[in-house]
Amino acid sequence: MAKIAIDPVTRIEGHLRVEAQVDDGQVTDAWSSATMWRGIETILQGRDPRDAWYFTQRI
Amino acid sequence: MPTEIGGLKSALIRRGMARRDFLKFCAAMTAVLALPSRYVPRVAAALEGAARPPLLWLEYQDCAGNTESVLRASKPTVAELVLDVLSLDYHETVMAAAGHQAEKSLMDTVEAYKGQYLVVVEGSIPTKDGGIYCTVGGRTALDLVQEIGGNAAAIIAAGTCAAYGGIPAAAPNPTGAVGVKDLVNGVPVINLPGCPMNVQNLTAVVVHYRTVGAWPATDQRGRPMFAYGSRIHDDCERRAHFDAGQFVEDWGDHGHRKGWCLYKMGCKGPETFHNCPIVRWNDGTSWPIGAGHGCVGCSEPNFWDTMSPFYERLPNVPGFGVEATADKVGLGIVAGVTGVFALHGVASAIRAKAQPVNRSKVEVEEE
Numbered sequence: 123m124a125k126i127a128i129d130p131v132t133r134i135e136g137h138l139r140v141e142a143q144v145d146d147g148q149v150t151d152a153w154s155s156a157t158m159w160r161g162i163e164t165i166l167q168g169r170d171p172r173d174a175w176y177f178t179q180r181i
Numbered sequence: 182m183p184t185e186i187g188g189l190k191s192a193l194i195r196r197g198m199a200r201r202d203f204l205k206f207c208a209a210m211t212a213v214l215a216l217p218s219r220y221v222p223r224v225a226a227a228l229e230g231a232a233r234p235p236l237l238w239l240e241y242q243d244c245a246g247n248t249e250s251v252l253r254a255s256k257p258t259v260a261e262l263v264l265d266v267l268s269l270d271y272h273e274t275v276m277a278a279a280g281h282q283a284e285k286s287l288m289d290t291v292e293a294y295k296g297q298y299l300v301v302v303e304g305s306i307p308t309k310d311g312g313i314y315c316t317v318g319g320r321t322a323l324d325l326v327q328e329i330g331g332n333a334a335a336i337i338a339a340g341t342c343a344a345y346g347g348i349p350a351a352a353p354n355p356t357g358a359v360g361v362k363d364l365v366n367g368v369p370v371i372n373l374p375g376c377p378m379n380v381q382n383l384t385a386v387v388v389h390y391r392t393v394g395a396w397p398a399t400d401q402r403g404r405p406m407f408a409y410g411s412r413i414h415d416d417c418e419r420r421a422h423f424d425a426g427q428f429v430e431d432w433g434d435h436g437h438r439k440g441w442c443l444y445k446m447g448c449k450g451p452e453t454f455h456n457c458p459i460v461r462w463n464d465g466t467s468w469p470i471g472a473g474h475g476c477v478g479c480s481e482p483n484f485w486d487t488m489s490p491f492y493e494r495l496p497n498v499p500g501f502g503v504e505a506t507a508d509k510v511g512l513g514i515v516a517g518v519t520g521v522f523a524l525h526g527v528a529s530a531i532r533a534k535a536q537p538v539n540r541s542k543v544e545v546e547e548e
Contacts, residue, residue, distance in 0.1 A: 128280040130317050132273045135245040137317060158315040160242050160307075160348065161355030170490035176477065177485070180244045180348050180376070 129157070213385040213460060214397070215407045227392040235290050235298040237329060238272035241315050241322040242349045242358055243304025246377040247340040248274045254380040254464075267299070267387060273317075284318040291329055299387070300333040302326060302361045305342040305349045309357030326364055335369040335396060336361055339383060341479060344372035344403070351485035362403060369396055372403035376479035381460045382408040402482060404454070413450035413476050416458035419443065437473060447492040448475030455480040 129139035137158040143151040166177055207224040214220075240248070252275070269275075271287045278286055290298055304322075307314035312323030330336050338361045341347040349358035362370045373382055386405060389397045397405040414420065422428070423442040430436060430445060444451070453476050461468045470476055478488035 127319075129319060130273055130279065130283060132276050132279040132283055135248075135274060137240070137273075137315065139316075139319075157317065158242055159356065160314070160358070162348070164353065164355045165348065165351045165485075170492070173489050173491050176491060177348065177351075180246065 207388075209381075210385050210388040213381050213407070213456075214389055220392070224388060224392045228388065233268040234334070235270045235294050236267040236301060237270055237287060237290060237298055237333075238301045238303065239326065239329060240273050241302065241304035241306050241317075241326065241343075242347075242356070243340070243342060244348075245274050245303070247303045247343075248272070250377040251380045251383070270298075281318070287329070291332055295332050297334050300330050300336045301339050301383070302330065302336060302343040303339045305346045305358035305360060306364055307349065307356035307358050308364075309355075314356040314358075323364070326361060330361060330365040330368060333368055335371065335390075336365060337383065337386060338362065338370055338372045338374075338403075340378045341374040341376050341482075341484065344374040345482035347376070348485055350483070370403060371396055371399065371405060373408070374402075374404060374480040374482070375455060376477075376484075379408075379457070379460055379462065382456070400454075404480070408456045408460075409454045409480060411454065411456070413453045413455055413457060413470070416456070417450055417470060418458060419470060440473075443470060443473075443475040445494060446475050447490070447494055449478035449481075449484075449488045449491075449495065450476040451495060452488075453478040453481055 124144045125141060126144060127139065127141045131138040131140055137156060139155045139157050141153045141155075142149045162177060162181055166174060169177070204221065204225060207228065208218065208221050211218060211220045211224050216224075238248075270290045271283070273283070276283060276286075304315075306312070306322045306326050308323055312321035315322040317325060338344040342349060342358070343361050345360045346354070346358045346363075347360075349356055350360075360372070362372070371386055373379075373386065375382075382405070385407065386397060389395075389405075389407075397407055399405055400409060402409075414423075417423075419440060419442045422436075422440070423444055427439075427441040428436060428445045429441050429443050432446070436442075442448070448470065450470065457468045457476070458470070461471070475491070477491045478484040481488065
């Protein structure tokens with residue numbers, strides 16, 4: 123039984139961590155986590171709707 | 182063939198790049214830096230000779246927009262930037278290695294080139310709740326930027342997020358995001374704000390460092406003067422329409438089709454310092470105002486809060502349409518920026534007022 127973690131996953135836009143449970147050479151379970159959060163949804167609240175595209179474009 | 186490991190000359194030879202193209206690149210960089218053309222040979226000599234410093238590109242609370250800006254640039258091409266001017270040892274979005282392998286190569290460079298390597302930071306750093314809102318390889322960005330940045334020769338904060346916190350720091354700043362300068366002491370930090378920053382300015386900063394042996398002069402906000410020393414409004418190609426009182430009143434109206442001034446549509450050019458109108462984007466073909474959209478002020482700290490709503494006119498402006506008003510707006514804002522900028526604003530106001538008078542004098546004399 124071994125657990126492997128790949129962090130950071132590169133050649134992607136954003137931050138990602140992947141963990142996998144390996145039993146007898148087979149992946150039996152896996153987890154992925156986005157390891158960065160900015161709270162754009164929270165930041166957008168109460169703003170002029172015409173500006174929304176400019177904020178969400180940065181996701 | 183003599184081996185010049187790490188030198189630019191050998192990299193150029195390997196890639197079969199013509200010397201003429203190399204000198205063109207040097208000339209372009211000299212122009213961006215606003216240096217006289219006699220500096221071109223000096224720039225060329227400096228780039229050819231020395232070994233390329235290792236560069237570590239760190240991404241934290243980012244959208245990779247600055248990376249896109251670098252990758253999509255054609256002048257300098259990404260190859261010129263990455264292979265010739267710098268030795269890019271770590272960049273999550275483009276590197277082949279992943280996981281432990283990637284982090285090992287990062288820490289190897291930090292160990293081997295302590296105090297010599299350059300760091301580019303893209304994205305802000307969250308400080309709230311111990312910095313858990315951004316981790317790489319199990320370590321927080323807060324921890325990483327202090328260790329890696331703290332041992333660098335210098336840090337270039339690429340984009341408004343790395344420089345001042347940017348969009349994650351917009352109200353209510355849910356993650357306590359800050360820029361690099363708030364976290365790293367004792368290492369020069371060059372801010373290259375912009376959303377995204379312009380790759381020409383990044384390359385020019387590095388070229389300046391390699392040629393002169395020092396970082397370019399910066400303003401109080403840590404921005405190089407060569408790139409952030411003049412107002413968008415003063416260099417704007419639509420300025421004549423502003424002076425003539427010709428404004429776009431609605432999207433797609435007669436004035437918009439004619440390329441008139443976007444001030445009434447919310448353009449923040451009068452309070453934004455950046456060389457966009459000169460350097461431009463997409464190989465110098467266009468830029469936001471050129472494409473018919475007002476400036477949002479993306480190179481100014483906290484612009485997400487202070488410049489929005491983006492489609493509303495500048496706040497507290499009683500009227501507009503004449504030169505005097507624009508300069509009053511500029512002066513009011515500039516006064517809060519720096520003394521140097523204030524002087525610039527005054528100078529442009531005086532120039533704007535003086536020019537028509539001078540012109541009529543000349544005409545009189547000619548008659």
